[in-house]
Amino acid sequence: MYKRIISVILIFIIMICCLGNNKANNNKQEKIYKNIYIEDIDMSNMTKKECIDILKEAYPLEDINLKYEGKTWIIHPKDIDFRYKIEEATDIAMKYTKTSKRLENIKRKSKLILNERHHIHLDEEYDKEKLSAIIDCISNQIDREYVNATLAIEKDGTFKRLPSKEGKKVQKDELQKEIYELIQNKNITDLNIPVKTTLPTLNSDDVQSVNSILGQFSTAFNNHTSRGSNIHTAGESSGDIILMPQEIYSYNKATGPRVLSKGYKYAPVIIGGKYRNGEGGGVCQVSTTIYNAALLAGLEIVEVHNHTYISHYVSGGRDATVAYGYYDLKFKNPYSHPIYIKNIVGDGAITTKIYGCKDDIKRIYVRTEYEYKKQKIIVKTYRVYLDQNNQKIKEELISTNKYDQK
Structure with a gap:
C-alpha cells in the first residue's frame, strides 16, 4: 500500500513537471526532450538545427573506394543517391513526446525523466x-x-x-x-x-605432359574411291582430340552424323548382312584403326561392336563397326595425364597415333582366339601386358565377337 502511494505521488509530480515544461516550451524554441538518443548521440535539449548539424558532423557522406591490384575505383555518394536520413531521424526525436495522445506523451516523458533512454536508429538510403x-x-x-x-x-x-x-x-x-x-x-x-x-x-x-606415343595402328585402303574419300572425311573429324583423365571418347560424337551434307559420299556398307550403297560407307575403317591404337595405348574400352563379317582390312576380333545412333566406339582415358588422338590419312593408308605422357607407356600386344561353330566364327580378343623383360604381367579379355561365315 505504501509503495503504491509513493508511485502515485511520483507520477503526479512528473505530470506537473511535464505540464510546466509544455508551458515553458510554448515561450521558446522547441527542443528535443531529455534522454532521447539518435544512434549513440544524446540529443537532450537540442533544437532541430543543432541536432541536424551534430549528425552531419558525426556521419559525413564519404566516398567509397574500391581497390584491386593497385587500381582504385571511387563511388561518390551522389553516384548512387546515398544519404543518411538525418532530417527524418531528427523529426522523430522532436515529435517523440509530442504525439496526439496526451496521456501517451506523459507516459513517455515519465520514463525519460526517470533516466530511461530512448534510442532512434539513423536510417540510410541509396539507389x-x-x-x-x-x-x-x-x-x-x-x-x-x-x-x-x-x-x-x-x-x-x-x-x-x-x-x-x-x-x-x-x-x-x-x-x-x-x-x-x-x-x-x-x-x-x-x-x-x-x-x-x-x-x-x-x-x-597438362599440355607439356603429352610428349610420347602410347600406341599407334595403321590400315590400308583404296585412295581413289568414294569410300576412300569418306575415310579422309571421317579421319579429319575424329582426330586432333584431347582426352582428359577419366574422359570418354565417342566416335559418333566426334564425327557427328555421316551424311552427304557433311561431305560424305555413297559407298558400300553392310545392311542386313548384305553389301549396299549407303552414306558414309568406309567410316568403320577409321573407327577400327582408332580402336586398335586405343588397345595398344592401354585405354579402357567402354563400347565396341564387330561387323557381320570379318573385315578385309583387319583380322577378326580387331574391328569396330559403327552406326550413328546405334553402334558406337567408346573408350576412356584411365591415366592421370591427358592423351591426344591424331589421325593421319594419305597415300592409301590411315594411321592413328595416340600420344600421352611417357610415364604411361605400356608394353602391350593383342592376341585373338578363333573358334568355328556351324555358320559362325567366334573370336575372343585379349590384351596382354608385358614387363621390361617381355614377361606377361596380366591378360584381359576385351571382347567376344561373333561373325557370319561368308
Missing part, C-alpha cells in the same frame, strides 16, 4: 540499381575468361603448344553485400574488390 550498374562497369574492366592451353601435333610429329591463362571474375553479390554493410554500419572504409580466379580446364602442365 541499388545505380550501385549495380557501377559494379557491372567495374566488373567489365576486371573480368576475363580463362584461356585453355592448346596443343596441336602435326603429321610429322611436331608439337605446337600455347600456354593457358587463368580467368578473373568479380564476385558481384559479395561486393554489393560488403558495400551495404559499410553503409549500414556507418563506417566507410576502403574495400578490396572480391575477385575469384577461374582455372582453365586444360592447363600448361
